[in-house]
Amino acid sequence: MTDFNKLEQDFSLWNAKVEKANEKHPERKKQFVTGSNAPINRVYTPLDQKDFDYVKQLGLPGEFPFTRGVQPTMYRGRLWTMRQYAGFGTAEESNKRYKYLLEQGQTGLSVAFDLPTQIGYDSDHPLSEGEVGKVGVAIDSLEDMEVLFDGIPLDKVSTSMTINAPASVLLAMYIVVAEKQGVSAEKLNGTIQNDILKEYIARGTYIFPPEPSMRLITDIFEYCSKNVPNWNTISISGYHIREAGATAVQEVAFTLADGIAYVEAAIRAGLDVDEFAPRLSFFFNSHNDLFEEVAKFRAARRVWAYIMRERFGAKNPKSWMLRFHTQTAGSTLTAQQPDNNIIRVTIQALAAVLGGTQSLHTNSRDEALALPTEEAVRIALRTQQIIAYESGVAETVDPLAGSYYIESLTDRIEKEALQYLKHIDDLGGAVKAIEQGYIQKEIQDSAYQWQMDVEKGERIIVGLNKFQIEEKPPKGLLRVDPAVGERQKERLSALRARRNNNMVISALASLRNTARGTENLMFPILDAVRAYATLGEICEVLREEFGEYQPNVMF
Amino acid sequence: MERKIRVLVAKPGLDGHDRGAKVIARALRDAGMEVIYTGLRQTPEQIVNAAIQEDVDVIALSILSGAHNHLFPRVVELLKERGVDDILVFGGGVIPEEDIPFLKSKGIAEIFGPGTPTSKTIEFIRANLKRPLDR
Numbered sequence: 208m209t210d211f212n213k214l215e216q217d218f219s220l221w222n223a224k225v226e227k228a229n230e231k232h233p234e235r236k237k238q239f240v241t242g243s244n245a246p247i248n249r250v251y252t253p254l255d256q257k258d259f260d261y262v263k264q265l266g267l268p269g270e271f272p273f274t275r276g277v278q279p280t281m282y283r284g285r286l287w288t289m290r291q292y293a294g295f296g297t298a299e300e301s302n303k304r305y306k307y308l309l310e311q312g313q314t315g316l317s318v319a320f321d322l323p324t325q326i327g328y329d330s331d332h333p334l335s336e337g338e339v340g341k342v343g344v345a346i347d348s349l350e351d352m353e354v355l356f357d358g359i360p361l362d363k364v365s366t367s368m369t370i371n372a373p374a375s376v377l378l379a380m381y382i383v384v385a386e387k388q389g390v391s392a393e394k395l396n397g398t399i400q401n402d403i404l405k406e407y408i409a410r411g412t413y414i415f416p417p418e419p420s421m422r423l424i425t426d427i428f429e430y431c432s433k434n435v436p437n438w439n440t441i442s443i444s445g446y447h448i449r450e451a452g453a454t455a456v457q458e459v460a461f462t463l464a465d466g467i468a469y470v471e472a473a474i475r476a477g478l479d480v481d482e483f484a485p486r487l488s489f490f491f492n493s494h495n496d497l498f499e500e501v502a503k504f505r506a507a508r509r510v511w512a513y514i515m516r517e518r519f520g521a522k523n524p525k526s527w528m529l530r531f532h533t534q535t536a537g538s539t540l541t542a543q544q545p546d547n548n549i550i551r552v553t554i555q556a557l558a559a560v561l562g563g564t565q566s567l568h569t570n571s572r573d574e575a576l577a578l579p580t581e582e583a584v585r586i587a588l589r590t591q592q593i594i595a596y597e598s599g600v601a602e603t604v605d606p607l608a609g610s611y612y613i614e615s616l617t618d619r620i621e622k623e624a625l626q627y628l629k630h631i632d633d634l635g636g637a638v639k640a641i642e643q644g645y646i647q648k649e650i651q652d653s654a655y656q657w658q659m660d661v662e663k664g665e666r667i668i669v670g671l672n673k674f675q676i677e678e679k680p681p682k683g684l685l686r687v688d689p690a691v692g693e694r695q696k697e698r699l700s701a702l703r704a705r706r707n708n709n710m711v712i713s714a715l716a717s718l719r720n721t722a723r724g725t726e727n728l729m730f731p732i733l734d735a736v737r738a739y740a741t742l743g744e745i746c747e748v749l750r751e752e753f754g755e756y757q758p759n760v761m762f
Numbered sequence: 763m764e765r766k767i768r769v770l771v772a773k774p775g776l777d778g779h780d781r782g783a784k785v786i787a788r789a790l791r792d793a794g795m796e797v798i799y800t801g802l803r804q805t806p807e808q809i810v811n812a813a814i815q816e817d818v819d820v821i822a823l824s825i826l827s828g829a830h831n832h833l834f835p836r837v838v839e840l841l842k843e844r845g846v847d848d849i850l851v852f853g854g855g856v857i858p859e860e861d862i863p864f865l866k867s868k869g870i871a872e873i874f875g876p877g878t879p880t881s882k883t884i885e886f887i888r889a890n891l892k893r894p895l896d897r
Contacts, residue, residue: 300890322776322827325801337832338776406802411778411802430853451781538781575876577858578828650786658785662879673876680859687828759802762771762783 209253212549218254221472225249240272242496242518243454245658251611259614264509268604270524272512274505275605277528277565282601287559288566290367292534293320295578298354298689301344307360307581311588315566317344317354317367319378325412327373327746340691342578343369347699352380353689354388361385363395366441367532367566372414374401375423376728376745379736382435398439398488400531401427404465405444405755409451411648414746415637419753423728424469425476430485430729439488441469442532449492450538452654456620457464458492460627461637461646467628469638470519471602476640479630484526493555493562495701496534500555502616504562510621510628533559536569540575544670545681548572553590561596561607567591577684598609611746644759651762702739702762710738722752764895767795767887769820770808773802774837777827781856786822789880792885806836813841813849819893822883823853823870830857835868842869848892854878 239247266272269279278284292307293316294301305316309321320343323335329347330339346352356366361384378399381393402422404414415423424441431440445453445462453461466487473483491507493500511529515521517566535555540548549572556569571579579587597603607613608755634640641647657754660666667673718731733744771787773780780802791797799819800809800815814819823834834853840851851864854874862873871890 326776333801337829340825341828406778409778411780412776450779452785492781502877518791575856577856578807651788654781655788658789658880668877684858684860686858689831758801760799762787762797762799 209244211254211257213535214252214254217254230422233753238515240500241455242494243499245367245456245499246456247562251615255611264614264618271516271527273508273528277508277530277609278564279510279564281604282560282581283604285603285757287366287564288312288315289588290315290532290568291584291588292317292319292369292568293584295321295342295685296340296344296687297694298344298346298351302355302357302359304581304624305355307358309364311585312592313588315365315367316359317568318369318373319507320368320370321345324377324742325370325372327414327634327742327750329699329741329743331699332743336692338693340687345695346377346689346740346742347695348702349380349383349736350388350698350702350739352384354650356381356384356388360390361388362390362394364397367398367400369400371400371403371406371410371412372420372720373742373746374399375427376736376742377439378427379729379733380442382733383736384600387680392435393437393623396437399427400490401441402444402465404468404637404641405447405462407758408448408465408646409453412677413552413705413756413758415749415753416756417724419467419470420756421638422476425473425478425726426729428473429476429478429720430488430727431486432478432482432580436486437567438486438495439482439487439530440483442488442490444490445471446490446492446534448650449494449536452538452657453650454653455496455499456623457574457649457653459503459507459510459620460624460631461650462489462491463507463514463624464628464631464640464646465494466511466635467514469564470515471636473686474519480515480521481523481526484515484521485523485528488565489529491531491533491564493533493564494534495539495554495560497561498552498607498613499616499620500558500614501562503620504559504564504696505605505613505617506532506620506624508563508679509617510624529564532566533564534564534567535559535570537570539573540570541668541671542575542677545572545576547670548575549586549590552587553594556594557588557598557600559599561605562642563605573681573684576681579686580683580685617688622642643760646757647759648761699741702741705741711735711740711744714738714740715744718745719748719752722749767820767891768816768818769795769797769822769887770800770809770813770816770818771797771824772804772812772837772891773811773824774804774833775808775825775827775829776803776872777825778802780824782826783822783824786795786824786854786880786883790822793832793884795887798859801870803871806833806840809837810840810844810846814844814846818849820887823851825853825855825857825891829855830855831861831864834865834870845876850892852892853885854883864877872881
């Protein structure tokens with residue numbers, strides 16, 4: 208048993224001694240801070256954890272409040288899913304990259320779509336000019352999706368799709384491709400990002416205003432709970448919020464605020480919380496400050512568990528669990544001395560694993576320069592495999608628990624995130640806070656602060672503002688064939704000539720009707736997809752009915 | 763008395779990454795310039811219209827999607843078509859170094875890659891303005 212009185216006395220004597228020595232030989236810095244500018248003490252002791260309550264704060268793995276992880280055995284049972292986000296050019300090229308990744312031991316697919324697809328434009332739309340196939344694969348219709356998953360059995364892989372505003376359409380295409388492979392919807396495993404609120408906040412691929420967007424999302428919740436039971440219907444994402452400059456606390460707070468807004472919307476739409484909440488999933492960033500990041504993941508799990516149980520009265524333990532995917536932090540990668548990025552990614556990946564992630568994408572070293580080459584992606588995947596098979600960190604559950612520092616950080620992030628959540632509630636919830644620009648402003652302030660700290664040299668970025676060298680421009684970057692756009696256009700016009708256009712017209716008319724009413728939009732979208740209506744045609748109907756989001760631009 | 767430098771920070775194309783654009787916009791404002799930010803998803807036509815309407819000295823373009831070779835030159839072409847030759851146009855984003863000579867040949871004055879300090883951009887603007895600042 209710790210004698211706190213004795214420890215307090217010892218600590219103050221020790222502190223006086225150290226302070227005195229400090230006058231002669233000062234520490235490296237006047238103030239030490241985390242990657243998110245939170246102050247760090249010289250040392251942490253049981254005095255920082257005097258009110259520590261193991262049962263309330265940590266619990267056992269796989270049990271409320273899940274601070275130690277959502278599975279009882281964590282990686283002893285099964286390693287995290289190694290899932291590299293990939294896609295570029297045409298469906299054929301991306302299909303080849305997926306098969307390559309699966310051969311290399313990747314265990315799940317993660318589809319990157321190009322920007323026109325993400326914003327609901329066909330490849331022949333004027334705004335798509337120059338963008339087709341650039342940051343992901345171009346998908347215009349079911350035909351492209353059939354090619355994308357050709358030879359990949361959809362009952363054997365889990366597929367994550369980074370698609371938001373038109374998520375219903377891409378999910379419908381996936382379901383129909385599976386049907387054609389003879390795989391029924393209840394056998395499908397995967398995730399759609401489907402998180403529109405963070406698009407308004409940070410990522411930018413929104414189409415419709417909040418209200419109809421929330422309807423599309425809750426329609427997916429309802430449809431999947433009955434028809435695609437193993438599908439993660441949303442991936443509530445802090446990743447892009449963090450990339451936009453948020454601190455670790457802001458990442459947790461704004462992501463969970465969005466989560467609360469989705470749960471409230473679904474309950475308002477008449478769904479029972481335990482019907483949809485077990486399929487909610489999350490997506491976080493992993494930055495360089497190893498301990499702060501580990502604490503962030505732990506705090507996020509604990510906060511969410513209490514929110515779901517206490518605030519929403521969820522009864523099913525699966526509704527309390529915050530399951531998440533992690534990606535290492537693209538914004539921390541440097542264009543200077545790009546090989547150093549391999550080390551950054553290793554630290555970040557380690558944080559994600561020590562924090563109990565369910566799946567992980569490790570960034571490639573060349574991502575500050577271009578889309579990753581095959582070789583760079585392989586090193587990134589190998590980084591995960593080395594952590595999994597060689598480092599030993601996966602052999603016990605939540606190995607950092609009980610560290611005075613980790614628990615103090617976890618408590619601090621929890622406390623500060625709860626303060627933000629309270630403030631956002633006072634503003635009327637996440638949607639209102641976004642419409643008022645509050646969340647965006649908070650993030651922009653943090654981003655600016657970071658940039659100024661780097662420019663003043665208060666934050667050292669190796670190779671960028673210290674330890675620079677003269678470098679030759681990197682060679683062998685991946686380039687997307689500029690002819691992709693033309694090929695997609697030709698494919699589209701051939702499709703439009705070949706398909707049964709009467710069926711398309713009637714499917715789109717029925718979609719319009721449903722959009723005007725209150726029935727579930729998934730059904731007419733599935734019909735339209737089956738008739739080979741294009742993504743752009745489907746989204747155009749919804750644009751006409753729902754209007755488009757008008758952002759509040761500020762800086 | 764010198765007037766303030768007027769800058770349009772613009773995001774052509776469809777990508778939503780505007781952390782950099784917003785940081786630059788704020789740094790230029792803090793450096794005493796008048797800054798207008800277009801927001802996302804602007805066509806080259808919209809950007810040129812805004813630049814002329816707002817009578818700016820500088821257009822700062824930001825793109826991270828890889829569509830720079832298509833969209834950046836288009837902005838300069840449209841300015842020429844409108845008879846404007848005294849606006850300084852430069853860009854930034856994830857742009858491979860081997861694309862820079864092409865972009866410069868198309869009239870983009872400079873390309874700033876990831877990691878460029880805002881102070882460098884500010885100096886560049888002050889040194890390369892095409893219009894006089896004294897009224």
